[in-house]
Amino acid sequence: MNRLLRSLNSATGWLAYTTILLALASLLPKTVLTPGSRNFILLIGVVGMWRYSIGILHYIRGILFLYLVFPRHRRRARKLGPAGAPSRLYLLVTSFRIEAATTAMVYGSVIDEAVACGYPAVVVASIVELADEMLVRTLWRSKAPPPRVRLVVVRIAGTGKRDGLAYGFRAISRDLPDDDAVVAVVDGDTVLDPGVVRRAVPYFRLFPSVGALTTNEFCRVRGSFLMDQWHRLRFAQRQIAMCSMALSRRVLTMTGRMSMFRAAVVTDPGFIDDVENDALDHWRLGHFRFLTGDDKSSWFSLMRLGWDTYYVPDASVTTVEHPPDPRFIAASRQLMFRWYGNSLRQNSRALKLGVHRLGFFASYVLLDQRVSMWTSLLAPIIAVLASIRYSAVYFLIYLLWIGATRLLLVLLLVASGHRIGPAFPVLLYYNQIFGSLMKIYVFFRLDRQSWTRQKTRLVTGTSGFRPWFNRWSSRALTFAASSVFVFLLINLV
Numbered sequence: 234m235n236r237l238l239r240s241l242n243s244a245t246g247w248l249a250y251t252t253i254l255l256a257l258a259s260l261l262p263k264t265v266l267t268p269g270s271r272n273f274i275l276l277i278g279v280v281g282m283w284r285y286s287i288g289i290l291h292y293i294r295g296i297l298f299l300y301l302v303f304p305r306h307r308r309r310a311r312k313l314g315p316a317g318a319p320s321r322l323y324l325l326v327t328s329f330r331i332e333a334a335t336t337a338m339v340y341g342s343v344i345d346e347a348v349a350c351g352y353p354a355v356v357v358a359s360i361v362e363l364a365d366e367m368l369v370r371t372l373w374r375s376k377a378p379p380p381r382v383r384l385v386v387v388r389i390a391g392t393g394k395r396d397g398l399a400y401g402f403r404a405i406s407r408d409l410p411d412d413d414a415v416v417a418v419v420d421g422d423t424v425l426d427p428g429v430v431r432r433a434v435p436y437f438r439l440f441p442s443v444g445a446l447t448t449n450e451f452c453r454v455r456g457s458f459l460m461d462q463w464h465r466l467r468f469a470q471r472q473i474a475m476c477s478m479a480l481s482r483r484v485l486t487m488t489g490r491m492s493m494f495r496a497a498v499v500t501d502p503g504f505i506d507d508v509e510n511d512a513l514d515h516w517r518l519g520h521f522r523f524l525t526g527d528d529k530s531s532w533f534s535l536m537r538l539g540w541d542t543y544y545v546p547d548a549s550v551t552t553v554e555h556p557p558d559p560r561f562i563a564a565s566r567q568l569m570f571r572w573y574g575n576s577l578r579q580n581s582r583a584l585k586l587g588v589h590r591l592g593f594f595a596s597y598v599l600l601d602q603r604v605s606m607w608t609s610l611l612a613p614i615i616a617v618l619a620s621i622r623y624s625a626v627y628f629l630i631y632l633l634w635i636g637a638t639r640l641l642l643v644l645l646l647v648a649s650g651h652r653i654g655p656a657f658p659v660l661l662y663y664n665q666i667f668g669s670l671m672k673i674y675v676f677f678r679l680d681r682q683s684w685t686r687q688k689t690r691l692v693t694g695t696s697g698f699r700p701w702f703n704r705w706s707s708r709a710l711t712f713a714a715s716s717v718f719v720f721l722l723i724n725l726v
Contacts, residue, residue, distance in 0.1 A: 243654060243655055246654065246656065247655045249655070250636075250640070250658060253636070254633065254636045254637065254640070257629065257632055257633050257636065258633055260629055261626065261633070284611065284612070285642075287598065287601045288642075290477075291473060291474055291477040292473055292477075292645060294476070294477035294480045295472070295473035295474065295475075295476035295477040295480075295649075296473075296648055297480060298476040298479055298480040298544075298546075299472075299473075299476045299649075299650075302480060303476070303479075303546060303547075307547070309439055310436055310438075310439050313438055313439065316438065317434065317435030317438045317439070318352055318434065318435075319414055319434050319437070320353070320410075320413035321352065321353045321354070321413075321415075322347065322350060322352045322353070322354040322355070322416075322417065322434070323354070323357060323408075323414065323416040323496065324343050324346070324347055324354065324356045324357065324417045324419060325357040325359060325398070325405065325416060325417065325418050325419065326339065326343055326356070326357070326358055326420075327359045327394055327397040327398060327401065327418075327419075327420065328359070328360045328361070329360070329361045329362075329394065329397065329421065330361075331422055331555075332555070333364070335421075335422055336365060336368055336369075336421060337372060338553070339419070339421060339422065339423060339424055339553075340356075340358070340368070340369050341372055342424045342425040343356055343419060343425055344356060344372060344373065344378060345376070345425075345427075346425045346427070346429065346430050347382045347430075348376070348378050348379065348382055349427065349428075349430075351431075352381075352430075352434075354381065354383070355382075355383045355385055355405075355408065356373075356382065356384050357387060357404055358384065358387065359389060359397040359401040359404075360386065360387070360389075360397075361388070361389060361390070361391045361397070362391075366386055369384075370384075370386070385404055385408075387400050387404050394489070394525075395508055395509050395510075395511075395527050395530075396509060398509070398527060399505050399508055399509035402416075402500065402508070403505065405499060405500060410496035411496070412495075412496070412497055415437055415493055415496060416493065416494045416498075416499045417430065417491065417492070417493045418487075418489065418491070418493070418494065418499075419490075419550075420489050420490045420491070422490075422552055422553045422554070423550050423552050424551045424553065425491065425550055426451075426549045426550055426551060428548075429448060429491070429548045429549060430548075432547055433446060433493055433545045434493065436543055436545060437495060440541065440543060442540065443482065443495075443542065443543045444494065444495055444498045444535045444540025444541065444542065445487050445492055445493060445495070445498060445532075445535055445540065445542050445543075446492065446543040446544060447475070447484060447486070447491065447493075447542075447544055448491050448492070448493075448548040449472060449475075449545070449546050449549040449550075450468050450471065450488070450490055450491070450550055450551070450552055451468060451549060451550075451551045451552070451651070452464045452465065452552045452553075452554050453551060453552070453553050454554040454556070455553065455554065455555050455556070456554065456555075456556040456564070457556075457559070457561055459561045459656065459660070460554075460561055460565075462654045462656040462657065462660055463561070463565060463656075463660050464554050465651065465652065465653075465654060465657075466646075466653075466654075466657050466660050466664075469646045469649045469651035469653065469657075470646065470649075472546060472649040472650065472651060473646070473649050475544040475546070476544060476546055478542075478544070478594075478595065479542075479543055481595065482541040482543055483541070483542060483591060483592050483594070484532075484542040484543060484544050485532060485542075485595065485599070486528045486529055486532050487531045487532045488528050489528045490550060490552050492528070492531075494531075495540075498535065498538070498540065503534070503538065504531070504534045504538065507530050507531070507533070507537075508527055508530050510522065511527075511530040511533075513582070513679065515679060515680070517703070518679060518680040518703050518707075519680075519703070521680045523578060523682070524682040524683070525574070525575055525682050525683075526574070526575030526578060526579065526682075528575070529575045529578070529579040530579070533579050533582070533583055536591065537586065539590075546650075565663075566667075566671065567683075569667070569668055569671040569672075570675060570683070571682075571683065573668070573672045573675045574675045574678075574679065574682060576602060577602070577603075577672070580602055583599055584596065584599050584600065603676075605669070605672075606673050606676065607669070607673070607718060609665045609668070610669050610670075610718075611722065613631070613666060614722050615725070616628050616630075616631035618722060618723060639657075639658035639661045639662055642658075642661060643658050673711065677707045677711045677714075680703060
């Protein structure tokens with residue numbers, strides 16, 4: 234019954250969206266294709282194609298990997314049979330300030346997977362609070378795993394996820410794993426889907442150059458309808474992007490929700506230091522440590538150490554999303570601030586590794602991250618300026634263009650294997666505009682960081698001139714760059 238209601242709501246939503254598009258088209262005057270309007274349509278189209286050229290390339294590469302390349306890899310991995318098994322599996326789970334029901338669900342799935350995979354396994358619980366330790370031990374006793382599955386509890390101070398990971402890695406190092414052992418790093422709000430381990434681990438034997446891999450993600454959102462649709466859109470896009478990067482074995486993030494590493498990687502003192510003490514020396518903002526973005530730090534460390542990265546689209550986990558605010562815009566702003574900050578803090582130094590290490594396509598994608606925050610705003614600003622200068626018809630043309638192209642882009646996401654919803658086209662455009670504004674804001678404030686769940690912020694310990702200079706120079710550069718950008722577009726129009 235619930236599925237039928239969801240289907241009816243979805244059908245109603247799609248019908249409403251197409252009706253609005255047709256109504257918008259009917260509002261356009263018959264003279265819409267006058268020479269001036271045709272030139273405007275051509276300009277918007279060229280800008281759109283330039284902006285989405287990287288998206289089109291990602292899509293083609295992603296589909297090639299998902300439906301042609303990866304099935305061949307999977308057949309080869311299955312042929313390995315018992316030879317593809319790790320000597321030992323470590324499941325490191327980090328938990329801090331996550332509700333008890335979610336924690337129980339996560340650790341229950343981890344213990345079940347450790348038992349079901351059939352490998353010698355060690356569950357490493359890196360936790361802060363005594364209540365979480367009692368909960369984990371109670372679950373352990375209730376499930377009564379066999380002797381080949383062990384539990385190690387690592388208690389740390391509530392100083393952040395980076396410390397939790399580092400202490401967990403050191404606990405694994407003390408167990409002296411051999412070169413064939415594998416470590417799965419699981420976030421405290423991630424439920425392992427059955428079979429995820431057995432689907433993922435053979436690729437370490439299949440590809441000796443792969444130091445880490447990550448998996449497909451679905452979600453359960455404890456929030457509003459819009460927040461639910463927004464997360465589902467993000468994971469559908471993520472599937473295509475990850476598959477695209479896996480084609481060249483340069484997946485650009487080892488997501489903290491669920492990634493697997495060779496034990497030789499996570500026991501490397503250099504890798505542990507990169508995750509625990511990652512920092513940036515900025516020409517204007519000075520030296521500051523990274524509070525968030527451990528997944529980006531681990532990826533950068535892998536690239537620096539010479540490892541490849543991979544993606545397994547048929548191995549999945551389900552994340553339990555707790556929005557940081559009940560209001561959609563406030564919650565999405567906080568999440569974008571953290572995600573885009575993590576990407577941009579790693580961006581410049583990752584590019585310095587060079588094409589010889591990253592490969593051409595990964596270098597191009599990293600460069601596009603710096604450019605796309607501006608190019609995404611070209612078309613809407615041109616449309617607004619043309620409407621002010623000439624006629625409101627230009628803005629209607631632009632809205633129709635946006636509505637039609639976003640509908641097409643969303644329909645293409647069906648190939649990702651994720652369910653699409655009628656709110657996706659609107660949310661896709663929201664991500665373009667609001668996301669670009671957030672990227673520009675963050676780009677000039679890379680030293681500002683905060684966790685959304687723990688509500689902790691980076692404390693630099695400095696006072697006096699430096700904080701004042703950082704704050705006001707960030708404002709001045711944001712204003713100057715934005716003014717130059719708008720001035721150039723005014724002259725273009």
